[in-house]
Amino acid sequence: MTDVYVLGVGMTQFGKHPDKTAADLGASSLTEAIADAGIDPRLVEAAYCGHVFQGMVTGQRILAQVGLAGLPLSNVENACSSGATAIREASLAIRAGEHDVVAAIGTEHLTNRFAGALTPDKSDPEAAVGATMPGVYAMRARRYMEEFGMTREQLAMVAVKNKQNAAMNPLAHFRKTITVDDVLASRPIADPLNLLDCSPVTDGSATAILVSGDVAERLGNGRAIRLAASTLRTGTVDVEPTSMTFEPLTRDTANDAFERAGVGPGDVDFAEVHDCFSIAEVLRVEGLGLFPQGEYPAAVERGEASLGGRLPVNPSGGLLGKGHPLGGTGVAQVVEVVRQLRGEAGDRQIEGARVGLAHCRGGKAVGIEGAACTVQILVK
Amino acid sequence: MTAHDVAPEVAPEVAPEVAPAPESFRPGELEIEPDGTGHLLGSRCRSCGAHFFPIRQACSGCLSSDLETVRLTGSGTVYTYTVIRQSTPAFAVPYALGYVDLPEGVRVMGQIAAEPDDLAIGMEVELAVEPFGTDGDGNPVLGYRFRPEVTS
Numbered sequence: 001m002t003d004v005y006v007l008g009v010g011m012t013q014f015g016k017h018p019d020k021t022a023a024d025l026g027a028s029s030l031t032e033a034i035a036d037a038g039i040d041p042r043l044v045e046a047a048y049c050g051h052v053f054q055g056m057v058t059g060q061r062i063l064a065q066v067g068l069a070g071l072p073l074s075n076v077e078n079a080c081s082s083g084a085t086a087i088r089e090a091s092l093a094i095r096a097g098e099h100d101v102v103a104a105i106g107t108e109h110l111t112n113r114f115a116g117a118l119t120p121d122k123s124d125p126e127a128a129v130g131a132t133m134p135g136v137y138a139m140r141a142r143r144y145m146e147e148f149g150m151t152r153e154q155l156a157m158v159a160v161k162n163k164q165n166a167a168m169n170p171l172a173h174f175r176k177t178i179t180v181d182d183v184l185a186s187r188p189i190a191d192p193l194n195l196l197d198c199s200p201v202t203d204g205s206a207t208a209i210l211v212s213g214d215v216a217e218r219l220g221n222g223r224a225i226r227l228a229a230s231t232l233r234t235g236t237v238d239v240e241p242t243s244m245t246f247e248p249l250t251r252d253t254a255n256d257a258f259e260r261a262g263v264g265p266g267d268v269d270f271a272e273v274h275d276c277f278s279i280a281e282v283l284r285v286e287g288l289g290l291f292p293q294g295e296y297p298a299a300v301e302r303g304e305a306s307l308g309g310r311l312p313v314n315p316s317g318g319l320l321g322k323g324h325p326l327g328g329t330g331v332a333q334v335v336e337v338v339r340q341l342r343g344e345a346g347d348r349q350i351e352g353a354r355v356g357l358a359h360c361r362g363g364k365a366v367g368i369e370g371a372a373c374t375v376q377i378l379v380k
Numbered sequence: 381m382t383a384h385d386v387a388p389e390v391a392p393e394v395a396p397e398v399a400p401a402p403e404s405f406r407p408g409e410l411e412i413e414p415d416g417t418g419h420l421l422g423s424r425c426r427s428c429g430a431h432f433f434p435i436r437q438a439c440s441g442c443l444s445s446d447l448e449t450v451r452l453t454g455s456g457t458v459y460t461y462t463v464i465r466q467s468t469p470a471f472a473v474p475y476a477l478g479y480v481d482l483p484e485g486v487r488v489m490g491q492i493a494a495e496p497d498d499l500a501i502g503m504e505v506e507l508a509v510e511p512f513g514t515d516g517d518g519n520p521v522l523g524y525r526f527r528p529e530v531t532s
Contacts, residue, residue, distance in 0.1 A: 117466045125409055125434050126489045129523065130464060130471045138462035139479060146460075146501050190477075191463040191496070237440035239430045241487035244460065244479070366434060366489075 004091045005216035005224035006378065007101075008037025008209035009335040014173040014323035016111050017203040022054040023061035025205035025328075026107035031066055033103065033207035039219055041066070044209070047073040047103040048089045050082030051327035053113045062105060079362030080276065081232070082106060083206065084330025084374035088230040090210045100212040106331035107205035110324075115201060117189065120364040134198055134277065136364060138190035141279035144245045145192070147294070150282070152192055154297035156183035158278040159196050159320050161306050166317025168307075168347040173202045173323030183278075197278040202323030206331035208338070225341045227334075228261035229377040235369035242369065249370040250287030250361060257357075257375040265289035268377075269353040270311065270340060272333035274361045275318040284359055285313055288375075307348060315340060315348045326362070333358035334376055341380040354380045405512050405521040409434050411451065412522055418509040419451035420524070422486055431484035454507035455529060456482040463496045470513060480505055480526055491525045504529040 010032025012025050026049065034041050047068070049059025059073045078085040083106020090102040117132035124131070144150055160180055166172035178196060186195040216224035233253040242248070258264050271290060275281035286293045290311060299305060305313040316322050316336035319329060337356035339345045356378045363371025404410045404418070412418040422433040427444035433452060438445045461478035464471070476492040476499055492505060505526035512523025 117464075117468065119468055125406065128406055129490050130467060130475060130477055131489055132464060132467055134466070135462050135464045135477050138464075139460040139477070142462060143460040143501065188463075188465045190465060193462075237432070237436070238487070239439075239441040240485045241459065241479075241481050367432065367436075 001095050002097065003213040004094045004227045005211050005213065005220065006208050006227055006334065006338050007039070007211045007216060007220060007224045008033040008035070009207070009338045010036055011171055011206040011332055011335045012204050013171050014202050014204035014325065014332070017109065018111070020109065020203070022051060022058055022107045022109040022205070023065060025109065025203060026058070026062035026105050026207070027065035029107070029205040029207040030062060030103055030105055033209050037209040038221065039101065039209070041068060043101045044068060044071065044103050045099040045101050046071055046090070046093055047105060048086035049073060049075045050078070050084070050086035050104075050106040050330065051075065051108055052077055052079060052082055053110070054108060054327070058107065059105060062107070078372035080274065080324070080326050081330055081360040081362035081372040081374045082327040084333070084358070084360040084376065085232060085372065087208060087210070087331060087334060087376060088232050088374060091227055091230045094210055094212050100215045102210050103207055104210060104331060105205065105207045106328040108325035108327040109203045110201045110326065111203050124364070125366045126364070131364070132190065133364065134193055135190040137277040137279050138193045140244045140283065141192055144279060144282065147245050148297070150297040152184065153180050154301050155192070155197065155278050155282070156180045157300050158275065158281050159183050161300060162275060162314050162318040162320040165307060165315050165348060166321025169317045169322060172317045172321055173200055174317070174321050193277060193279070199276045199319035199324035202325045204323060204325035204328045204332065206328050206335045208331055208334050223342055225338045226379045227376060228263070228379045229257035229375065231256040231260065232372065232374050234372060237367050238369065245283065246293055247283050247287035247370065249373045250284055250359065251289065253373040253375045254288045254359070257377050261377040261379065263355055263377060263379070267355050268311065268357045269355050270315055270350050271313050271357040271359065272316060272318070272336050273313060273359040275314055275320050276324060278320065281313065281318065284361065288357070288359060307350065312350055315345065315350060330358070330360040330374060333360065334378070337376070337378045341378060402511065402520045402522045405515070405523040410509070410522070410524050412509055416509060418507065418522070418524060419454060420488060420507065421449055422452045422484070423447040424450045431486050433486045433488050452486060453483045456480040456488070456505060458492065458499070458501055458503045458505060459487060460501055461492060461499045463499070478526065493525045493527045498528065
């Protein structure tokens, strides 16, 4: 089986794009990624497009705009892991030997789709009693504070850290630094979470061009980054109520990836993790095994997860700072990892980084711990 | 012509217009008795005894599909909670929401009818059937909330 490499990446400005559609944004990131790969667009053999709320055949609308209609394309939906799932599907097509050059696109135009709190699908029994996504994470935060003694200030520091990173990312939705007091004074959304604990409603797109080892060798110019693992899991149905302060789904998806990549949590130099809410970063980082359970909040307070710290988390600004265009998010994480490993991350550059990890978790379905979880490990 | 086609000489007594009793917002999950009380419906695995909410088609523990629908105990313990202050237009804010662990080993989400300051992890609550908005046609429906258990 061939190795898979990321040869080109592209990403639009994240933010509000009232004059554009998800397909417009997708076409922009795809064009940029092909140019970044330095290849003739006609070499692209297939494409996958991750999005959640953009309607039928959004991916085909993208190809039509850039002159690549005719390729096999599948639209994939896995809630907030949709873009990451597109990357996994693209990598499988290459590993299977079916294609050598595949585009993985993630896109979402969210500001014209909804405002306010995201909820599970309306068919879900929990949505029927008033569940919101911030509410579910707020409940997990409450429980985590009770079990591990995390302070409200420590939780706010996650948002402060990520906004600080976003301030150094020209493509981020928010580029203003904030303080712990700002977080605590922002509008309550679901106790104990406030507005600045929540990722924003964002439009944006990102694309990665994945290629086989053979193509990377011939056309890579030394810029190709190896996608050493791309794993996906669905949460299990709880037979007994289980802890909501630890994520077996994240742990298991990561362990699949570590095994495939031949590295362990101790080898990871930095991580992009799914911080849809401040508490989510805590749960994810501990689920990934990057910090022991119960210890991440204090580590954030000590600066260990900041740029320049022992293990920077969300150097791009994360979902909290960079923004969270659902389908675009998983691909944008990989864009950041690739740019870091290439040494192209500007002010956010992590010196000497060799192994980067990206984690997404999407969706809520009653009775299961989480819907779709992905982990990508990229190695320089 | 048959007798049935003959108009009656006296108009039959017209039943007074009574609005039909509100029904369960989700009959497959909340069963309501004529006296207005209700039960959550779950699945019990006949093979290994595991319980699930809502109803499942197979047991995720042993994969048996030999499941029976059972009424779940209407009281439990709050595992965690929040007060929702921003929601969809279908729900007036603020409202308390929690996960409640039932004795069968099932965790159920529901609103908790209590003041924010009275909420606590570990508090005992019981199921109550209450008016719960309207259905797609605008008819009032009944749903459930958890209320702090009254100790006598």
